[in-house]
């Protein structure tokens with residue numbers, strides 16, 4: 414998967430540093446790293462690569478809670494137990510109809526990756 418810029422967020426910082434969101438005093442995205450100030454700790458830097466890994470790890474985890482229920486050509490219907498909705502992954506275009514995919518696209522990610530797409534990739538790999 415391509416390395417791409419994943420915008421730093423308080424939630425991601427909390428997961429990466431193992432701290433509470435409420436304790437994050439401030440963060441600034443610099444050129445290749447994010448400068449973070451957490452209450453009771455020394456100021457620190459988090460690499461953008463760490464944010465990308467966190468982004469994928471979170472969706473890889475989420476892929477376990479969704480399942481491929483139908484497929485036709487390049488279209489896969491993926492059922493989410495959480496929202497009880499079916500999202501359509503188009504492997505030809507590389508898109509999904511879920512809000513997460515749309516959100517990432519709007520944030521400017523070149524290749525948005527959601528848990529449904531990861532689940533479909535796993536499904537195809539298993540079927541091959």
Ligand SMILES: [Zn+2]
Nearest residue numbers: 509511527529
């Ligand atoms: Zn999706």
